[in-house]
Each structure stands twice: as C-alpha cells, then as structure tokens.
Amino acid sequence: MIEATNLSKKFGSTTAVDHVTFAVQPGVVTGFLGPNGAGKSTTMRMILGLDRPTSGQVTVNGQPYAKLVTPFKEIGALIDAKGVHPRRSARSHLRAMAATHGISDRRVDEVLELTGLTAVAKKKAGGYSLGMGQRLGIAGALLGDPRIVMFDEPVNGLDPDGVLWVRQLARRLADNGRTVFLSSHLMSEVQQTADHVIVIGRGRILADASLHEFMGAYARTGVIVTSPDAARLAELVTLEGGLVTQLDHRERVSVTGLDARDIGRIARDHSLWLAELRDESTSLEDAYMRLTADQTDYRAGVPGRPAPHSRRQRSDHRIRHDRTRAFRRGG
Amino acid sequence: MTTASATTAPAPSAAAVEVIAHPAGYRRAVRSEWIKARSLRSTWILVAFALAAFVGVPTLVVANASDVGSSSSAEVMGVLYFGLDFVLLLVAVLGALLTTSEFTTGMARNTFTATPGRGTVLAAKATIAGLFALAIGIVGLATAWAVNAGGLADLGVSIDLGDTATMRALLVNQLSIVVFAMLAVALGVLLRSSVGAIFTIVAMQLILPGVLAIVPNTIANWVGAVLPSAAASAAVATEPLAAGQIGLDSGWGLVVLLAWAVVPMAGALVSLRARDI
Numbered sequence: 054m055i056e057a058t059n060l061s062k063k064f065g066s067t068t069a070v071d072h073v074t075f076a077v078q079p080g081v082v083t084g085f086l087g088p089n090g091a092g093k094s095t096t097m098r099m100i101l102g103l104d105r106p107t108s109g110q111v112t113v114n115g116q117p118y119a120k121l122v123t124p125f126k127e128i129g130a131l132i133d134a135k136g137v138h139p140r141r142s143a144r145s146h147l148r149a150m151a152a153t154h155g156i157s158d159r160r161v162d163e164v165l166e167l168t169g170l171t172a173v174a175k176k177k178a179g180g181y182s183l184g185m186g187q188r189l190g191i192a193g194a195l196l197g198d199p200r201i202v203m204f205d206e207p208v209n210g211l212d213p214d215g216v217l218w219v220r221q222l223a224r225r226l227a228d229n230g231r232t233v234f235l236s237s238h239l240m241s242e243v244q245q246t247a248d249h250v251i252v253i254g255r256g257r258i259l260a261d262a263s264l265h266e267f268m269g270a271y272a273r274t275g276v277i278v279t280s281p282d283a284a285r286l287a288e289l290v291t292l293e294g295g296l297v298t299q300l301d302h303r304e305r306v307s308v309t310g311l312d313a314r315d316i317g318r319i320a321r322d323h324s325l326w327l328a329e330l331r332d333e334s335t336s337l338e339d340a341y342m343r344l345t346a347d348q349t350d351y352r353a354g355v356p357g358r359p360a361p362h363s364r365r366q367r368s369d370h371r372i373r374h375d376r377t378r379a380f381r382r383g384g
Numbered sequence: 385m386t387t388a389s390a391t392t393a394p395a396p397s398a399a400a401v402e403v404i405a406h407p408a409g410y411r412r413a414v415r416s417e418w419i420k421a422r423s424l425r426s427t428w429i430l431v432a433f434a435l436a437a438f439v440g441v442p443t444l445v446v447a448n449a450s451d452v453g454s455s456s457s458a459e460v461m462g463v464l465y466f467g468l469d470f471v472l473l474l475v476a477v478l479g480a481l482l483t484t485s486e487f488t489t490g491m492a493r494n495t496f497t498a499t500p501g502r503g504t505v506l507a508a509k510a511t512i513a514g515l516f517a518l519a520i521g522i523v524g525l526a527t528a529w530a531v532n533a534g535g536l537a538d539l540g541v542s543i544d545l546g547d548t549a550t551m552r553a554l555l556v557n558q559l560s561i562v563v564f565a566m567l568a569v570a571l572g573v574l575l576r577s578s579v580g581a582i583f584t585i586v587a588m589q590l591i592l593p594g595v596l597a598i599v600p601n602t603i604a605n606w607v608g609a610v611l612p613s614a615a616a617s618a619a620v621a622t623e624p625l626a627a628g629q630i631g632l633d634s635g636w637g638l639v640v641l642l643a644w645a646v647v648p649m650a651g652a653l654v655s656l657r658a659r660d661i
C-alpha cells in the first residue's frame with residue numbers, strides 16, 4: 054500500500070504536486086492518469102525517495118522509502134526506461150541491481166526470461182529499442198518479487214504484443230494480492246487495465262474512484278445516431294423521453310435516456326433511415342479529456358472541444374472538422 | 385512471449401521458489417558498484433592507460449639516462465613516480481566517471497532506489513574508487529620497479545626501503561593516487577557532469593599550478609601551494625623550506641593532501657543528501 058498525505062513538491066516557483074492525498078490499495082490495479090506534466094512522475098519519484106517533498110509525506114507499506122530495510126521486497130519500480138548505462142549489458146545491469154539485495158543470479162535470469170530479454174541479455178542496453186528498455190526496467194522492478202509494483206508509463210514504446218503483456222502482468226500481480234500502480238497519459242490504456250483510477254492535473258487530484266464509479270460520474274453514456282432523417286428522429290425520440298444532443302455533424306446526434314434498441318424501434322415504426330446506431334464507446338476518454346482540459350498547458354485550437362492530449366488525436370479532430378465543412382459546402 | 389495465461393494464479397513474477405532478498409546496506413552496495421565498474425569497458429581502458437603511464441614514463445627516463453650522479457634513495461624512488469601526474473589524471477577520470485555516469489545516464493534513479501541511503505551509496509562508490517586507486521598504485525609501482533631495477537643498477541643507484549625519506553615518498557605518492565580518486569568521486573557528485581568534474585581536475589593539475597606560480601601575488605602563490613599536487617610534493621620534500629619561501633612544510637603538506645579527499649567528500653555527502661536525484 055502506498056499512502057500520500059498532503060504531498061507537495063515545488064521546483065522553484067513552479068508547483069509540480071499540490072497537496073495531494075491518496076492511497077493505492079493492494080489487490081487492485083490503480084491507474085494514475087493525467088496529461089504530460091501533470092505531476093505523475095514527480096509523485097512517483099517522491100514515493101521512491103528520489104525527490105524530497107516540499108511538504109507532506111508519502112509512505113510505502115507504512116514506512117517512508119528511505120526507512121525501508123529491503124526496498125526490493127516492498128516495491129519494484131520502473132521510473133525511466135532510459136535510466137540504464139548504455140554501455141552496460143542488460144544482464145550486468147540487473148546483476149548490479151540484484152547485488153544490492155543479495156539476490157541470486159538465478160533470479161536475474163528468471164526476470165530476463167519473464168520479460169523476454171534472455172536472447173539479448175548480453176547486448177549493451179544502449180542498443181535497445183524503447184520497448185526493450187521498458188522490458189528491462191520492468192525486469193529490474195520484479196527482481197525482489199515485490200509486494201508493490203509501480204510503473205511509470207509502462208506501455209510507452211511497446212508494440213501491441215508488449216502492451217498486452219504488460220496488461221496481463223499487471224492483472225496477475227493484482228490477482229495475487231499485490232499493489233499495482235501504473236501511470237499513463239492515455240485513458241484508453243488505463244481503462245483496459247485498471248480497477249481504480251486516480252486522475253491528476255496540474256498537480257492536483259481531480260478524481261479518485263473505482264473505474265466503475267468514475268464512469269458513472271464522468272462518462273456520458275449515450276447512443277450515437279447518424280441518420281439523414283436526424284431532425285425527425287430527434288423529435289420522436291424526445292417525445293419518448295430521450296435527450297438529444299447535436300454532435301459535430303448535422304446528421305449525427307447523441308441520445309441519452311433511451312437505449313439503442315428503443316431508438317431502432319422508433320426508426321422502424323416511422324420508416325426512418327438509420328445510417329449508424331451504436332453505443333458511445335469513447336465516452337470515458339471524453340470524460341477524462343473534459344476533466345483534464347483545463348489542466349493541459351497546450352490546447353488544440355478547436356473551440357468547444359476537449360483538449361486533445363496527443364498530436365495524433367488533435368490532427369484527427371481537425372480532419373473530421375474539415376470533412377464536415379467540405380460536406381456542407383458540397384451539400 | 386513467456387506469459388502463458390495460466391488458470392491457476394501463478395507467482396506473479398513466475399518465481400518457482402520464494403525470492404530471497406537481503407537488507408540493502410553498505411557491503412551489498414559495494415558489491416553492486418564493483419559489478420557496475422567492471423562491466424564497463426571504459427573502466428579497464430583507463431586502468432590500462434594508468435598502468436602504462438605508471439610504468440612507461442620512468443622506463444623511458446631510466447633507459448635514456450646516462451648518469452644520474454649520486455642520487456639519494458628517496459630521489460631514485462621519485463624517478464619511479466615520474467609518470468604520476470598522468471596516473472593521477474587517469475585515476476581522477478575513472479573516479480569521476482563512477483559517479484557522473486550515474487547522473488548523466490539516469491542510472492542514479494535505479495541506484496538510489498536500490499539503496500536508499502545516500503551516504504551508503506557514496507561510501508560504496510568511494511570504496512570502489514579507492515580500491516581501484518590502491519590497486520593501480522601497488523601494481524604500477526611494483527611493475528615500474530621490477531622493470532627498471534636492472535636499469536637503475538646499471539646507473540649505479542638503488543632504492544632502500546629502510547630509508548625513512550624513501551618510505552615517506554612511497555607512502556605519500558601512493559596516498560595521493562587514492563586522494564585523487566576520492567576528490568574525483570566527490571566532484572562527480574557535486575557537479576553531476578563528466579566534463580565539469582574532469583575539467584576541474586585538469587585545471588587543478590595542469591592549468592592552475594603554472595598560472596598561479598608566475599602571478600606576482602602572495603595569495604595566488606598560496607593558492608598554488610595548497611593545490612593537491614603541490615601539497616603532495618611538499619609532503620615528500622626532504623629539504624626544509626627556505627626562509628620567506630611560500631609553501632607548505634612536509635607535515636602541513638600531508639594534512640592538506642588529506643583535506644583534498646576529506647573536504648570535497650564531506651561536501652558531496654551534504655549535497656547528495658540535500659538534492660533530489
């Protein structure tokens with residue numbers, strides 16, 4: 054269990070972490086969410102005693118990190134995949150780490166095997182891809198078979214296989230009663246891995262809830278309907294108690310209060326054309342983005358939209374908007 | 385992928401048996417630092433260069449000398465240390481890299497996570513740097529002596545370890561190698577930059593002594609006199625200082641030389657405890 058109480062960290066006049074209080078519980082996977090620069094890494098470094106809190110405190114299994122006698126038994130952490138001497142082999146790196154706790158070479162070989170690095174164990178870490186670096190970091194974190202694992206952006210740079218592997222590993226660790234604490238700037242990633250989410254933005258906790266509660270509180274659950282007869286359909290849906298919200302396209306609406314089955318029936322009864330009818334599946338991502346929109350330093354220049362947190366997404370939004378405009382001109 | 389989705393919950397890290405982990409302390413930190421140092425090729429290149437300088441310089445001198453006159457045993461011992469300035473620089477680079485490489489590569493975060501005691505890590509690094517310095521000193525001197533024993537005999541001079549001044553020269557020079565290792569480790573922690581730490585040592589060794597000696601200013605001359613190499617030279621001096629001459633006597637030379645290890649190391653400890661990694 055990790056417990057932070059009123060934890061703050063200032064770098065000069067910048068407040069990276071601002072009076073944060075939270076607890077990371079055993080037996081579940083806790084996702085630590087926030088845009089880049091929100092304070093996730095700083096918080097994790099304070100947990101490990103690398104950065105000293107400006108005020109407040111944080112404990113690992115009831116003790117400040119510096120007081121842990123056998124840290125690797127208590128907590129294993131991946132903080133920085135590039136934090137390895139580039140001209141040292143993966144195996145030598147892990148042996149040096151293991152030596153601090155008298156952990157055997159056999160265990161070193163076990164974690165190499167577990168992370169799929171056995172074949173490249175004698176290669177210099179500097180030649181590793183980001184994904185391999187992440188695996189090496191995870192291997193180091195698992196050396197002492199710790200009660201808590203804490204990974205900072207673990208899927209960063211991993212291929213789809215690796216992402217799945219990290220998810221499964223996190224799940225298995227939690228199922229074994231371990232405390233699992235993963236940070237990510239991607240809601241979609243945490244959504245698929247975590248049982249509990251702690252959302253941080255500009256150094257403050259914005260949400261601390263089970264994924265279920267979080268979805269209930271922040272996610273708009275609705276049905277996306279695209280129909281050339283959208284206007285007529287909206288009237289009928291409203292009559293039956295549905296709440297209709299116009300989306301980015303005049304033919305597309307979001308409906309709450311009625312499910313897809315009801316909407317389908319209404320459309321059939323009135324012979325309306327349904328081009329698309331689906332449950333809103335990206336709602337949690339939207340909720341996260343709405344929640345952190347004010348907390349992001351770099352907003353996209355699309356008014357009325359939640360601030361996207363990656364360049365990729367930003368350009369996707371732009372593309373969609375441009376298409377809409379083209380469509381309107383054409384029609 | 386090694387992760388078979390098992391139906392029964394396996395040990396999370398697939399450890400067949402419980403992983404044995406012992407308390408992280410000084411002794412294990414030293415072992416870890418030893419693995420780190422020896423697993424880098426740069427360490428061994430620097431060791432090889434240091435030994436080559438230690439043995440090579442006096443060998444060249446002895447081989448090309450025709451007549452050394454009637455030199456004292458201590459002076460002949462001094463000949464074996466003709467390569468010392470190079471040895472000191474190379475040992476300093478070795479010591480600095482032991483610490484700066486941790487900060488420049490980000491490895492420090494792993495190191496201080498594994499061993500939370502900042503002083504413990506510093507002590508372990510100082511131990512490894514000191515052991516390398518000692519080993520280079522002992523192996524270097526023994527080899528230089530063995531290689532040149534015949535040449536020195538041909539020149540009609542010899543070394544008498546029973547002679548106090550000779551023994552003093554040997555011990556002080558060996559000590560200075562260790563002092564430079566400590567100084568470099570400390571500078572590495574204080575500056576966290578390879579270039580910064582190495583440049584500082586080069587400046588103290590190669591640039592400042594020449595500059596400070598020719599500046600007609602008493603304070604500058606004194607600064608020059610307490611630089612580590614000057615202090616080491618003073619500590620092995622057999623002649624007392626001339627009246628009015630700026631410099632340390634042999635007793636103070638030894639004290640100042642030791643201070644170059646102790647004071648920066650104390651500063652490094654304070655800095656390491658105060659700053660974030």
